[in-house]
Amino acid sequence: MDKKKLKIFHDRLMAERAALVGVVGRTEDYGREADIEATQDPADKASNSYTKELLFSQSTNDRQILVQIEEALQRIEDEEFGVCGNCGNEIGPKRLEALPWVRFCITCQDLSERGLLNEEE
């Protein structure tokens, strides 16, 4: 991949990372506020914990993307960006444009989601 394209992906990843760090930070703040504002009303408490659960799953997802973004930035540095982490084939340009932090080509992603990929960590 040429340097110009890499730079564009790099900038996009940095922007996504900044946005996600903001989201993750705010979610944690909100969690703390909800604790402080918790009242004795059981109905309020229930809705509070429901909201927290939602926020928690949201931020877990964000954290996973954040990790993938960090890895993608590392791959840009290692000049391995855009190459599938499993089979070594190039990841399709459309796929990269939609999700620049993906680790696998679409074939390996599919295998991974079905638990058929032997990931070596």
Ligand SMILES: [Zn+2]
């Ligand atoms: Zn692959």
